[in-house]
Amino acid sequence: MIDGLVGGRLYGEAQIRTGQNGKRFVTCKVRAATNDGDTIFVNVIAFDDDVQTALLALSDADSVALSGALTPKVWTDKNGLIKPAVDMVAHKVLVGYRGEG
Template structure:
Protein backbone atom coordinates (compact mmCIF):
# COMPACT_ATOMS: atom_id res chain seq x y z
CA UNK A 1 0.00 0.00 0.00
CA UNK A 2 1.18 3.50 -0.85
CA UNK A 3 -0.14 6.57 0.94
CA UNK A 4 -0.95 8.82 -2.02
CA UNK A 5 -2.43 12.13 -3.08
CA UNK A 6 -3.86 12.19 -6.60
CA UNK A 7 -5.44 15.05 -8.52
CA UNK A 8 -7.47 14.87 -11.68
CA UNK A 9 -10.99 15.04 -13.08
CA UNK A 10 -13.95 12.83 -12.32
CA UNK A 11 -14.37 10.47 -15.28
CA UNK A 12 -18.11 9.70 -15.48
CA UNK A 13 -20.17 9.90 -12.32
CA UNK A 14 -19.77 8.35 -8.89
CA UNK A 15 -22.05 5.43 -8.02
CA UNK A 16 -23.28 4.37 -4.60
CA UNK A 17 -23.29 0.64 -3.88
CA UNK A 18 -24.16 -1.64 -0.98
CA UNK A 19 -21.78 -4.28 0.32
CA UNK A 20 -21.90 -7.06 2.90
CA UNK A 21 -23.86 -6.21 6.00
CA UNK A 22 -25.62 -3.39 4.12
CA UNK A 23 -22.51 -1.20 4.27
CA UNK A 24 -22.54 1.65 1.75
CA UNK A 25 -19.63 2.70 -0.42
CA UNK A 26 -19.05 4.79 -3.53
CA UNK A 27 -17.01 3.93 -6.61
CA UNK A 28 -15.82 6.23 -9.37
CA UNK A 29 -13.00 6.82 -11.80
CA UNK A 30 -10.60 9.76 -11.83
CA UNK A 31 -8.49 10.63 -14.86
CA UNK A 32 -5.11 12.00 -13.80
CA UNK A 33 -2.70 13.49 -16.33
CA UNK A 34 0.88 12.24 -16.57
CA UNK A 35 4.02 14.24 -17.40
CA UNK A 36 3.89 13.19 -21.06
CA UNK A 37 0.32 14.47 -21.49
CA UNK A 38 -1.38 11.09 -21.37
CA UNK A 39 -4.05 10.30 -18.83
CA UNK A 40 -4.18 7.40 -16.42
CA UNK A 41 -7.42 6.15 -14.92
CA UNK A 42 -7.55 5.69 -11.16
CA UNK A 43 -10.32 3.42 -9.85
CA UNK A 44 -11.58 4.91 -6.57
CA UNK A 45 -13.57 3.38 -3.74
CA UNK A 46 -14.71 5.39 -0.70
CA UNK A 47 -16.21 4.11 2.56
CA UNK A 48 -15.89 7.37 4.54
CA UNK A 49 -19.31 9.07 4.84
CA UNK A 50 -18.02 12.57 4.08
CA UNK A 51 -16.02 11.47 1.03
CA UNK A 52 -18.92 9.35 -0.25
CA UNK A 53 -21.37 12.26 -0.11
CA UNK A 54 -18.90 14.69 -1.68
CA UNK A 55 -18.20 12.32 -4.59
CA UNK A 56 -21.91 11.76 -5.22
CA UNK A 57 -22.43 15.54 -5.48
CA UNK A 58 -19.84 15.99 -8.26
CA UNK A 59 -20.55 16.04 -11.97
CA UNK A 60 -18.54 14.39 -14.74
CA UNK A 61 -15.33 16.34 -15.35
CA UNK A 62 -15.16 17.99 -11.92
CA UNK A 63 -11.63 18.67 -10.65
CA UNK A 64 -10.71 16.98 -7.38
CA UNK A 65 -7.89 15.71 -5.23
CA UNK A 66 -8.09 12.51 -3.21
CA UNK A 67 -5.78 10.97 -0.63
CA UNK A 68 -5.70 7.41 0.57
CA UNK A 69 -4.24 3.95 0.08
CA UNK A 70 -3.01 3.49 -3.50
CA UNK A 71 -2.34 0.16 -5.20
CA UNK A 72 -0.59 0.26 -8.61
CA UNK A 73 -1.62 -2.45 -11.07
CA UNK A 74 -1.09 -3.52 -14.67
CA UNK A 75 -3.74 -4.67 -17.15
CA UNK A 76 -3.45 -5.93 -20.72
CA UNK A 77 -5.52 -4.35 -23.50
CA UNK A 78 -7.02 -6.19 -26.49
CA UNK A 79 -3.81 -5.69 -28.48
CA UNK A 80 -1.77 -7.39 -25.75
CA UNK A 81 -0.12 -4.17 -24.55
CA UNK A 82 0.46 -3.87 -20.79
CA UNK A 83 -1.07 -0.68 -19.38
CA UNK A 84 -0.79 0.87 -15.91
CA UNK A 85 -3.81 1.22 -13.61
CA UNK A 86 -4.32 2.58 -10.12
CA UNK A 87 -6.74 1.58 -7.36
CA UNK A 88 -7.30 4.09 -4.54
CA UNK A 89 -9.22 3.67 -1.30
CA UNK A 90 -10.00 7.33 -0.65
CA UNK A 91 -9.85 8.59 2.93
CA UNK A 92 -10.19 12.32 2.26
CA UNK A 93 -11.05 14.63 -0.62
CA UNK A 94 -10.64 18.23 -1.73
CA UNK A 95 -12.64 19.83 -4.53
CA UNK A 96 -13.64 23.27 -5.67
CA UNK A 97 -17.37 23.84 -5.67
CA UNK A 98 -18.94 26.71 -7.60
CA UNK A 99 -20.46 29.48 -5.54
CA UNK A 100 -24.08 30.32 -6.05
CA UNK A 101 -25.00 33.87 -7.01
CA UNK A 102 -27.89 35.45 -5.13
Protein backbone atom coordinates in the same frame (compact mmCIF):
# COMPACT_ATOMS: atom_id res chain seq x y z
CA MET B 1 0.00 0.18 0.11
CA ILE B 2 1.17 3.73 -0.53
CA ASP B 3 -0.36 6.88 0.97
CA GLY B 4 -0.76 9.36 -1.84
CA LEU B 5 -2.50 12.31 -3.41
CA VAL B 6 -4.23 12.11 -6.80
CA GLY B 7 -5.62 15.02 -8.79
CA GLY B 8 -7.59 14.63 -11.98
CA ARG B 9 -11.05 14.62 -13.50
CA LEU B 10 -13.95 12.35 -12.67
CA TYR B 11 -14.51 9.81 -15.46
CA GLY B 12 -18.25 9.11 -15.55
CA GLU B 13 -20.37 9.40 -12.41
CA ALA B 14 -19.70 8.13 -8.89
CA GLN B 15 -21.84 5.10 -8.02
CA ILE B 16 -23.37 4.03 -4.70
CA ARG B 17 -22.88 0.36 -3.87
CA THR B 18 -23.80 -1.85 -0.93
CA GLY B 19 -21.41 -4.47 0.43
CA GLN B 20 -22.36 -7.94 1.57
CA ASN B 21 -22.33 -6.63 5.13
CA GLY B 22 -25.02 -4.07 4.21
CA LYS B 23 -22.67 -1.08 4.46
CA ARG B 24 -22.78 1.55 1.73
CA PHE B 25 -19.70 2.63 -0.23
CA VAL B 26 -19.06 4.74 -3.33
CA THR B 27 -16.92 3.91 -6.35
CA CYS B 28 -15.70 6.09 -9.20
CA LYS B 29 -12.89 6.49 -11.72
CA VAL B 30 -10.54 9.47 -11.93
CA ARG B 31 -8.43 10.23 -15.00
CA ALA B 32 -5.11 11.73 -13.94
CA ALA B 33 -2.43 13.16 -16.22
CA THR B 34 1.11 11.80 -16.02
CA ASN B 35 4.36 13.72 -16.51
CA ASP B 36 4.73 12.43 -20.06
CA GLY B 37 1.29 13.70 -21.13
CA ASP B 38 -0.43 10.32 -20.94
CA THR B 39 -3.32 9.56 -18.59
CA ILE B 40 -3.75 6.95 -15.89
CA PHE B 41 -7.03 5.71 -14.47
CA VAL B 42 -7.49 5.65 -10.71
CA ASN B 43 -10.18 3.26 -9.47
CA VAL B 44 -11.52 4.92 -6.30
CA ILE B 45 -13.53 3.40 -3.47
CA ALA B 46 -14.76 5.47 -0.52
CA PHE B 47 -16.13 4.18 2.78
CA ASP B 48 -16.07 7.52 4.66
CA ASP B 49 -19.47 9.27 4.65
CA ASP B 50 -18.03 12.74 3.96
CA VAL B 51 -15.93 11.48 1.05
CA GLN B 52 -18.94 9.61 -0.37
CA THR B 53 -21.10 12.73 -0.19
CA ALA B 54 -18.44 14.85 -1.92
CA LEU B 55 -17.90 12.33 -4.73
CA LEU B 56 -21.64 11.93 -5.35
CA ALA B 57 -21.97 15.72 -5.68
CA LEU B 58 -19.51 15.74 -8.62
CA SER B 59 -20.36 15.24 -12.28
CA ASP B 60 -18.47 13.67 -15.17
CA ALA B 61 -15.24 15.60 -15.96
CA ASP B 62 -15.33 17.64 -12.71
CA SER B 63 -11.89 18.24 -11.20
CA VAL B 64 -11.16 16.40 -7.98
CA ALA B 65 -8.20 15.83 -5.64
CA LEU B 66 -8.19 12.85 -3.30
CA SER B 67 -5.83 11.50 -0.67
CA GLY B 68 -5.76 7.90 0.41
CA ALA B 69 -4.15 4.48 0.15
CA LEU B 70 -2.85 3.64 -3.35
CA THR B 71 -2.19 0.23 -4.89
CA PRO B 72 -0.48 0.16 -8.33
CA LYS B 73 -2.04 -2.18 -10.94
CA VAL B 74 -1.84 -2.98 -14.64
CA TRP B 75 -4.55 -3.81 -17.18
CA THR B 76 -4.62 -4.86 -20.83
CA ASP B 77 -6.45 -2.66 -23.36
CA LYS B 78 -8.42 -3.95 -26.35
CA ASN B 79 -5.26 -3.84 -28.51
CA GLY B 80 -3.36 -6.06 -26.07
CA LEU B 81 -1.21 -3.24 -24.67
CA ILE B 82 -0.45 -3.35 -20.96
CA LYS B 83 -1.42 -0.08 -19.23
CA PRO B 84 -0.81 1.17 -15.69
CA ALA B 85 -3.67 1.87 -13.30
CA VAL B 86 -4.04 2.63 -9.61
CA ASP B 87 -6.60 1.53 -7.02
CA MET B 88 -7.32 4.02 -4.21
CA VAL B 89 -9.16 3.79 -0.92
CA ALA B 90 -9.99 7.49 -0.56
CA HIS B 91 -9.77 9.00 2.91
CA LYS B 92 -10.20 12.69 2.06
CA VAL B 93 -11.48 14.89 -0.74
CA LEU B 94 -9.43 18.05 -0.94
CA VAL B 95 -11.01 21.38 -1.74
CA GLY B 96 -9.67 24.88 -2.21
CA TYR B 97 -9.49 27.11 0.86
CA ARG B 98 -12.52 29.30 1.38
CA GLY B 99 -11.83 32.18 3.71
CA GLU B 100 -14.58 33.99 5.57
CA GLY B 101 -15.83 37.32 4.39
